[in-house]
Amino acid sequence: MRKIAVFGVSGRMGQMLVQATDEQPGAVLAAAVERAGHGWIGQDLGQAMGGAARGLVVTDDIDAALAASDVVIDFTAPDATVALAARAAQAGVAHVIGTTGFDDSHLAALAEIATRGHIVRAGNMSLGVNLLVTLARQVASALGAEYDIEIIEAHHRHKVDAPSGTALMLGQAVAEGRGVSLADMADRGRDGMTGARRDGAIGFHAIRGGDFIGEHDVIFAGPGERVTLRHVASDRALFARGALRAAMWLEGRAPGEYSMLDVLGLGGR
Ligand SMILES: NC(=O)C1=CN([C@@H]2O[C@H](COP(=O)(O)OP(=O)(O)OC[C@H]3O[C@@H](n4cnc5c(N)ncnc54)[C@H](O)[C@@H]3O)[C@@H](O)[C@H]2O)C=CC1
Numbered sequence: 001m002r003k004i005a006v007f008g009v010s011g012r013m014g015q016m017l018v019q020a021t022d023e024q025p026g027a028v029l030a031a032a033v034e035r036a037g038h039g040w041i042g043q044d045l046g047q048a049m050g051g052a053a054r055g056l057v058v059t060d061d062i063d064a065a066l067a068a069s070d071v072v073i074d075f076t077a078p079d080a081t082v083a084l085a086a087r088a089a090q091a092g093v094a095h096v097i098g099t100t101g102f103d104d105s106h107l108a109a110l111a112e113i114a115t116r117g118h119i120v121r122a123g124n125m126s127l128g129v130n131l132l133v134t135l136a137r138q139v140a141s142a143l144g145a146e147y148d149i150e151i152i153e154a155h156h157r158h159k160v161d162a163p164s165g166t167a168l169m170l171g172q173a174v175a176e177g178r179g180v181s182l183a184d185m186a187d188r189g190r191d192g193m194t195g196a197r198r199d200g201a202i203g204f205h206a207i208r209g210g211d212f213i214g215e216h217d218v219i220f221a222g223p224g225e226r227v228t229l230r231h232v233a234s235d236r237a238l239f240a241r242g243a244l245r246a247a248m249w250l251e252g253r254a255p256g257e258y259s260m261l262d263v264l265g266l267g268g269r
């Protein structure tokens with residue numbers, strides 16, 4: 001059995017991951033971790049989630065959780081994820097990262113840790129979005145620079161980062177399709193006297209409100225026509241199932257930072 005630790009277990013995704021682990025053949029939930037000081041620490045996980053006791057106590061002892069596990073699944077926050085990555089690599093525990101909102105220094109730290117650790121990281125763990133990433137790259141390459149690209153995403157009112165990790169994956173894909181650098185071409189939101197659209201810009205716009213789970217449009221607006229690629233998530237369990245798939249896939253892999261494209265066989269990052 002593959003022993004799974006869930007980091008950030010009380011969160012929207014943490015609770016989905018508990019259910020997905022219970023439903024995953026060949027996996028067992030071995031540890032449930034929350035941040036120090038959280039109200040769930042020391043409680044039985046099942047009772048903390050509002051159900052029957054399950055004999056697993058929520059802990060903030062990361063070393064003990066890693067010692068009990070083969071792989072840790074982590075949907076938390078950037079600083080927490082980078083700190084955990086170093087400890088997981090040291091402990092020989094694989095790390096599935098769903099967290100988004102990383103800056104360049106976080107990403108550089110994860111790349112360095114992945115020279116010895118086993119990581120799958122993706123801003124979106126769903127099959128549909130990862131398929132859309134490959135399509136967005138193809139469409140950007142085929143349509144050429146006279147088609148203006150705008151990426152629009154919508155999420156629930158609690159989301160703390162923008163653009164979403166998924167929007168950035170899609171932005172990276174269209175930049176690659178066009179052979180340009182996303183850092184050079186990204187235009188994040190517009191306000192005021194912005195002037196006319198910059199040639200070749202890749203626009204990002206973030207809607208936040210209510211209980212959107214995650215919606216992404218990539219618009220290619222050209223002369224006389226528009227093409228829109230669209231993904232709508234209607235159940236957060238989708239992401240948890242993808243993370244479990246990644247956790248199973250990592251078994252026996254060489255050290256490295258893999259993506260869901262690798263896991264799903266859709267081509268590398
Ligand atoms: N890659 C994907 O497919 C998806 C990624 N996400 C990302 O996952 C992250 C979490 O999202 P939600 O579950 O909606 O947020 P949330 O706020 O509901 O949950 C985050 C959890 O992490 C915990 N946490 C924070 N710091 C911690 C630490 N140092 N140690 C242990 N636990 C810690 C918090 O206490 C909280 O329970 C976000 O970055 C979000 O964008 C969300 C959905 C899908």
Ligand SMILES: O=C(O)C1=N[C@H](C(=O)O)C[C@H](O)C1
Pocket residue numbers: 100123124155156159163164165166167213214215
């Ligand atoms: O925070 C969320 O909820 C989500 N985050 C991911 C992102 O930033 O793209 C994936 C999904 O859209 C839900």
